[in-house]
Amino acid sequence: QVELVESGGGLVQPGGSLRLSCVASGRAFRSFAMGWFRQAPGKEREFVIGTIWSGGNVWYGDSAKDRFTIYRDIGTRTVYLRMNNLHPEDAAAYYCAAKSDRRRDDWNYWGQGTQVTVSS
DSSP: EEEEEEEEEEOOOTTEEEOOOOOOOEOOOTTTTEEEEOHHHHHHHEEEEEEETTSSSSEEOOGTTTEEEEETTTTTEEEEEOSOOOOOOOEEEEEEESSSSSSSSSSOEEEEEEHHHHOO
16 A cells, blocks of 8 residues: 655765665555665664654664754655764664554555765
8 A cells, every 4th residue: 555665875974975766656644654764784783863744852872862863855755864984883774654643653654775884
């Protein structure tokens, strides 16, 4: 019912920046919550940052509080994750996610992931 397609991952040096994109398609989801997660090898899936599609509330994971930003382009139905001052520990597969109700514990739509590598 909802398809999420991420892009923008790649190789970046420590201290560099990347912008990840998530294009959403499918049914109307103006009341949905949108978010980003990441998972590094050997680690648990980690919530990074999230927002309501219609705007307003933003909630942060610990890693995103000072360096990451979520924003959207309504016209292209795209949610962005801007990551600044990247550290080697930020390297992970990053996933775009959506849920039909922000009060849900489970995120019921997921993208395929995009790989971020941070290395000199």
